[in-house]
Amino acid sequence: MGTRDSKKKPAAKPAGKAAKAVRPAEPAAPVLSEVRERIDGIDKQIQSLIAERARFAQQVGRAKGPLKAAVDYYRPERESQVLRKVLDRNDGPLNDEVLLRLFREIMSACLAQQEPLKIGFLGPEGTFSQQAVIKHFGHSARGLPLASIEEVFQEVEAGHADFGVVPVENSGQGTIQSTLDMFLTSNLKICGEVELHVHQHLMSRTGRLEDIERVYSHPMSLAQCKAWLRQNLPKAEKIPVASNAEAARRARTADDAAAIAGESAGHVYGLKVVSGPIEDRQDNTTRFLVLGRELFSPSGHDRTSLLVFVRDQPGALYNVLSPFAKYGVSMNRIESRPSHTGRWQYAFFIDVSGHVEDEPVKKALSELGDYAADVKVLGSYPVALL
Numbered sequence: 330m331g332t333r334d335s336k337k338k339p340a341a342k343p344a345g346k347a348a349k350a351v352r353p354a355e356p357a358a359p360v361l362s363e364v365r366e367r368i369d370g371i372d373k374q375i376q377s378l379i380a381e382r383a384r385f386a387q388q389v390g391r392a393k394g395p396l397k398a399a400v401d402y403y404r405p406e407r408e409s410q411v412l413r414k415v416l417d418r419n420d421g422p423l424n425d426e427v428l429l430r431l432f433r434e435i436m437s438a439c440l441a442q443q444e445p446l447k448i449g450f451l452g453p454e455g456t457f458s459q460q461a462v463i464k465h466f467g468h469s470a471r472g473l474p475l476a477s478i479e480e481v482f483q484e485v486e487a488g489h490a491d492f493g494v495v496p497v498e499n500s501g502q503g504t505i506q507s508t509l510d511m512f513l514t515s516n517l518k519i520c521g522e523v524e525l526h527v528h529q530h531l532m533s534r535t536g537r538l539e540d541i542e543r544v545y546s547h548p549m550s551l552a553q554c555k556a557w558l559r560q561n562l563p564k565a566e567k568i569p570v571a572s573n574a575e576a577a578r579r580a581r582t583a584d585d586a587a588a589i590a591g592e593s594a595g596h597v598y599g600l601k602v603v604s605g606p607i608e609d610r611q612d613n614t615t616r617f618l619v620l621g622r623e624l625f626s627p628s629g630h631d632r633t634s635l636l637v638f639v640r641d642q643p644g645a646l647y648n649v650l651s652p653f654a655k656y657g658v659s660m661n662r663i664e665s666r667p668s669h670t671g672r673w674q675y676a677f678f679i680d681v682s683g684h685v686e687d688e689p690v691k692k693a694l695s696e697l698g699d700y701a702a703d704v705k706v707l708g709s710y711p712v713a714l715l
């Protein structure tokens with residue numbers, strides 16, 4: 330018995346030479362029930378392969394020896410290698426971002442078989458930091474919303490969280506100095522980075538632009554939407570708050586208030602979208618760092634973050650930079666900050682390509698030690714994939 334969709338006849342084949350002039354016939358429409366049968370078969374295979382993978386991941390866990398907690402099983406360098414292979418193999422039709430998300434979730438679930446990872450982030454629920462946590466660790470990790478970036482550092486240091494995720498720079502607004510400055514005193518290590526496309530939405534209880542007299546948001550988000558706000562809400566009061574999710578929480582309390590935040594914060598606090606995305610730059614991206622308590626092995630595509638305290642002498646910066654040039658290590662970023670060790674003393678935050686265990690980086694660092702007052706390796710970690 331055919332269904333409505335299964336009755337379609339295959340198109341007639343063109344015959345002989347005369348057929349060359351004829352436009353090629355459309356391929357016959359597939360028979361729905363047959364295609365669904367194929368999909369059922371494939372789903373069955375995928376399911377048993379995922380189960381098989383999960384069993385092998387358990388074996389990997391056993392091969393690592395009797396470890397105490399999930400954090401001991403986590404291997405960011407291996408995860409990055411697995412995901413790179415997924416991207417290299419991708420011939421479509423699904424795009425890289427989608428495939429990455431799917432495989433990330435599979436790995437996240439495999440790891441959570443031991444015990445879910447606990448990840449501290451700048452809360453409350455619905456912040457971009459939470460989105461970064463999910464992008465990097467998947468939904469099987471347990472997020473711990475915390476009140477401030479300082480608290481994220483503290484909770485990881487104290488071992489209450491396995492890892493922390495903190496924003497460090499935005500493509501349009503630059504560095505988040507308060508995050509960088511935490512490394513001046515903290516001994517935590519950077520063990521990953523996440524890049525997140527940030528889409529801002531104006532949201533309110535009524536969903537009507539004409540009702541809005543106050544707009545709450547994180548100062549960085551207000552800055553990212555400055556031109557839009559000038560054009561569309563020139564008279565509204567702009568009120569900076571600690572996070573976008575906090576803005577959404579406040580906007581929930583009055584009809585004349587609105588928040589600029591990610592859509593997920595709007596969902597958490599039951600707001601309607603007035604307009605979005607409203608960021609002034611379409612490529613608005615925030616980079617987050619993953620904080621942990623130890624360094625991990627090289628993945629093959631790594632970045633190293635350094636904190637270099639310089640001596641106050643002529644050519645100090647030149648001396649700091651030259652070992653990297655000498656050993657062909659490319660520098661991705663350099664930023665100077667007051668070092669908090671004395672008045673007018675500076676420290677340089679430097680990102681270079683490669684891992685501290687890679688020979689060129691190792692050589693450059695040993696030479697740098699001769700010129701710098703102190704060098705702190707903040708971390709070597711896989712470069713963000715997408």
Ligand SMILES: O=C(O)C(=O)C[C@]1(C(=O)O)C=C[C@@H](O)C=C1
Pocket residue numbers: 386389390402403404405407408411435436437439440
């Ligand atoms: O290969 C490992 O070390 C594993 O534990 C397996 C696996 C995976 O699912 O592929 C899971 C968790 C780790 O963070 C890395 C990879």
